[in-house]
Every structure is written in structure tokens, then in C-alpha cells.
Amino acid sequence: MALTDTAVRNARKSKKAQKITDGKGLYLEVRPNGKKLWRYRYRIDGKENLFALGEYLAPARDESAAEAELRRQGGVFTLSEARLDRDKARALVKSGTHPSHARKLTRLKRTAESANTFEAIGREWHEKRKGNWSAGYAEKVLRALEADAFPDIGSLPIRSVTAAHLLVLLQKVEKRTATMALMLRQWCSAIFRYAVSTLRADADPAAALKGAIQVPRTDSHQPLSQSEIPTFLKRLAAYGGHRTTVIAVHLLLLTFVRTIELRGGEWAEIDLKSALWRIPKERMKMDEDHVVPLSRQAVALFTELKTLTGGQKWLFPNNHRPKLYIGVTTINRVLQRMGYHGEFSAHGFRATASTILNEMAFRPDVIERQLAHKERNKTRASYNQAEYLEERRQMMQHWADYLDQVAAGDSKVVPLRKAV
Numbered sequence: 001m002a003l004t005d006t007a008v009r010n011a012r013k014s015k016k017a018q019k020i021t022d023g024k025g026l027y028l029e030v031r032p033n034g035k036k037l038w039r040y041r042y043r044i045d046g047k048e049n050l051f052a053l054g055e056y057l058a059p060a061r062d063e064s065a066a067e068a069e070l071r072r073q074g075g076v077f078t079l080s081e082a083r084l085d086r087d088k089a090r091a092l093v094k095s096g097t098h099p100s101h102a103r104k105l106t107r108l109k110r111t112a113e114s115a116n117t118f119e120a121i122g123r124e125w126h127e128k129r130k131g132n133w134s135a136g137y138a139e140k141v142l143r144a145l146e147a148d149a150f151p152d153i154g155s156l157p158i159r160s161v162t163a164a165h166l167l168v169l170l171q172k173v174e175k176r177t178a179t180m181a182l183m184l185r186q187w188c189s190a191i192f193r194y195a196v197s198t199l200r201a202d203a204d205p206a207a208a209l210k211g212a213i214q215v216p217r218t219d220s221h222q223p224l225s226q227s228e229i230p231t232f233l234k235r236l237a238a239y240g241g242h243r244t245t246v247i248a249v250h251l252l253l254l255t256f257v258r259t260i261e262l263r264g265g266e267w268a269e270i271d272l273k274s275a276l277w278r279i280p281k282e283r284m285k286m287d288e289d290h291v292v293p294l295s296r297q298a299v300a301l302f303t304e305l306k307t308l309t310g311g312q313k314w315l316f317p318n319n320h321r322p323k324l325y326i327g328v329t330t331i332n333r334v335l336q337r338m339g340y341h342g343e344f345s346a347h348g349f350r351a352t353a354s355t356i357l358n359e360m361a362f363r364p365d366v367i368e369r370q371l372a373h374k375e376r377n378k379t380r381a382s383y384n385q386a387e388y389l390e391e392r393r394q395m396m397q398h399w400a401d402y403l404d405q406v407a408a409g410d411s412k413v414v415p416l417r418k419a420v
Contacts, residue, residue, distance in 0.1 A: 003028065005079050009058050011036060022079075026086040028056060038082040042093045051099045053077065053085050116200045118161050118191070119154030125194040135282040136260040140328065144184055148173050158195050163205040167212060174213055177329055181213045223351035224344065226359075226406075233407040235338045245326075245334050247305050248316055252331070252346055254298045254400055256353040256371065258285060259346040263325050265315040267306070275299050275393075290372045293393035295400035357399060366391045 003022040011020060013034040020028045029037045038053035054075035063071075072081060089099035122145055130138035152169040153161050166188060174181040188206045195201035224232055239246055252262055261279055269278050277292040284290050294302065309317055314325040331346045350371060357367050369388045 003079060005059065008036065008056060008079055022083070024086060024090065026053075026082060038077060038085075040086050040089050040099070042089070042099075044093060044096065044098060049098065051089055053082055053089070056082070116158055116195070117154060118156055118158045119150045121158050121195050121198075121200060122150065122154070122191045125191045128194075129190075134285060134287060136264050137285075139264065140260065141187055143324070143327075144180060145187065148180075148184055149188060158192070158201050161192075161205060163208045166206055166209055170209065170213055178213055180328070185209055185213060222344065223348055223355045226356060229352075229403070230406050230409065232338075232340075233403065237407070239334065239338060241334060241337070242319075244305065244308055244316055245330060247301050248326070248331055249334055249346075251298060251301055252349045253352070253403065254295060254301070255292050255396075256350045257290075257292060258350070258372075259328075259331060261290075263316060263328070263330070265325075266313055267310060267315060268313075270302055270315070272299055272302060272306075284372060286372060288372070291389065292370075293389065293396045295397045297400040297404065298396075353399065356402075357395065360398070360402075362395050363391070366395060370395065 003020060007020070008028060011018070011028065011030045013030055013032055015032055017032065018030040019039075020030065022028065025041045027039055027041070029039050031037065036056035038056060040051040040053055042049055042051065054072075054077045057071065057076045057078060059078045059080075077085065092099050092102050123142075126138070126142055126145070130141075133141070148169060152172075153165050156165070166185070170181045170185055173184055185206055189204055192201055192204035192206055196204060236246065236249060248262060252259065255262070255277070257277075257279070261283060264283055265277070265279070269280070271278065272294075275294040275296075275298075277294055279290045279292065281287050281289045305315060309315060312322065316326045316330075318324045318326050335341075335344060335346065354367055354371060358364065366388050370392050
């Protein structure tokens, strides 16, 4: 006769183990210590086997679905749940599979999935790819994942991450910056493709979100015109934010290095005595060492900055995480607060300097070398690497003096010169 919950609850311990049959191979074993265990007896190849389903627990009315699932994973079952597991075991037996073998395989898969979280595979992917990237780009990717992806989905087994999970976190990042959300989708997609290629995922859910993030078209990379520079300098002088960020913006205008080259700059690279900034190739987009001659004005700013951050590794340490440098949006936020939202970004300093210096008749090769643009011709590249330093030093000083004159409101300044 089949068991009832009442009969199971009322079963009492005795000096010897008792077996109370339910049906179809399922029975309840009541041990002398009072513990009640579910057992399933079956035959494969004519041999009798016993499968331990788990322990009995009386049904709880206020138990949530999540709590019930957690309990079952711990091997504790009600009568109705034990019967369901018995039926699953019977189906395995009919196919010639021992239920205990199938359970071991399931546990191994679960353990593997727990180890193969999105974060674990994401870091593995980053470690394998970073050798093909510049140090600055590699750090940018890792910091973005650590800030925006790992906190939300990092602990999930990568097979369980869905497009819905990704859309939620991408929309959250999009509110801050659509460009970063777009790049994050691309990096997450690359992680999923890597997981698929190493047989730890079945598909790339990020691919379904292609087009979900739209970056608004702006002219933020456009240069400032000569007539716009006086207003820009006045706004910068009046900006009431942190002095270090004001210095950062001013140095971008004076040196026109890339934003990541400035943000990731270290004091070990700065030689104030020689007025040179030596940026190692690991931090350069074109994977070549780059030397930036520093004008007197740039040296003065670096000297002031040293009193503020000179005791640390970075030129511009992150206020919230001092072991890291300032974030990718820090400088652009300053420009936005100065009134240049959607009109001008940090990258625009390079276009500004290039445009005006060409108008000043400096040689294009000298300007391009200072911008650290890649020379396509290898012979010319080798020559240019060794040349132009003195010309670039003169050009950088002329540029800084020009900015000072504009800031002072000298309307007689004529920013034209004979070629060096």
C-alpha cells in the first residue's frame, strides 16, 4: 500500500532499521536514531542495486520555491518529491543507466559551472588577449569589466548568463556613457565567444544585443578654432573643481597626448630637469616609445602637480581608488561642466593643436611625430624616430607661448611663423 505523509511523519524509530514500502521500488528506511531516508531498489543486468535518494522532510506551508530548491539540492525531500525523483531514476534504469552515475555526472557539471563563472572566464580571456594590446588598453578593458560587468553577472556560471542579464547592465552603463556601454557589449561578446571556443558555453547572448546601444552622433572630436580658444581658457581658469583635474586638462592642451597616455602617466616618466616626458611603448597606441618635449609652462604645471601627487605612482591617482589612476570619463566631465557637452571632448585637443600648428607653418612631419602617429614607411619611421626632437621642442614652446598670449587677451598676436 502506498505511503501517506501522515504515515511517514508518524513512523517511529525502533531498535532495528525499518523499511516501509511505497511502491515501484521506493521505500522509506527508518533508522534506530530516528532518521528517515528515501531508498530506491532497482535491477540492471539482473543485479539488484540500491540508490539513496535523500532524507525525508515533512512539507512546509510557508516554504518559498527558492528555499525548496535549495533544500532539494541538499538532498532533503518530501514524499511527493521523492516519488518524482524515483520516477526520474526509473527512466534512467530503463535506458541502462545507474542513477548514482547520473547524479555524479550532474554534480561534476555543477562544480564545473561554479568554477566557470563569467568573471573567471572573463579574466582568463583578458589574460590571454592582453599580450596583443597596449598596456593602457588592457587596463581600460579590465577596469571596465571590474566596474560594470563583474559586479552584476561575474558570479553567475557563464552558461546561465542570458541576453536579459546583459541588457540590464548595459542599459545601466548607457545612462552614464553610451560609448562605454557599446564597448562593454563588444568585450562581453568576445568573452562569450572565447567560452564557446573552449567548450564552456553554447552561444553568445551578447550577439543578440547588437544595435541595442546607440551612441549619439556628436562633433565632440572637432577642434577648437583660434577664436574659441580664449573663451575655453577663461572657462578653465574659472573652473572650481579639483586642482589636479584642471592641471590635467591644461596639460592635454599643452602636450596634446592621448587621454589614456595622460591618465595613465607615472611620475617615473617625467624628467623635469631635462623637460622631457618619456612614455614607454607599452602605453602607446602604436607600440613605440614616445618623447614629449615639455614647454616651460608644462614644466611649471608638472612642478605644481608634484606637490599634490608626487608621493604616489600616478600623475593623476583616482580619488576613490588611489592604487589606480583617474577614470576614462573624469576629464570629459570637466569639459561638460565647462559648457562643452556634446561639442568638445578631450580627444579634440589633438585636433586643435594639429590644425593650428599646421596654420602656423610648422612642418607636417614634425607635427605628426609629436602626435605619435604611425609612419607607414618603415625607413621614414626609423629616421623620424631619431629626428625632430629639437624642432618639436621649439614647436611645443611656441605653442605654449601662443596659448599664454591668447589667455592674456593680446589681440595683436599673429599665430603665423616661418617654417623652421
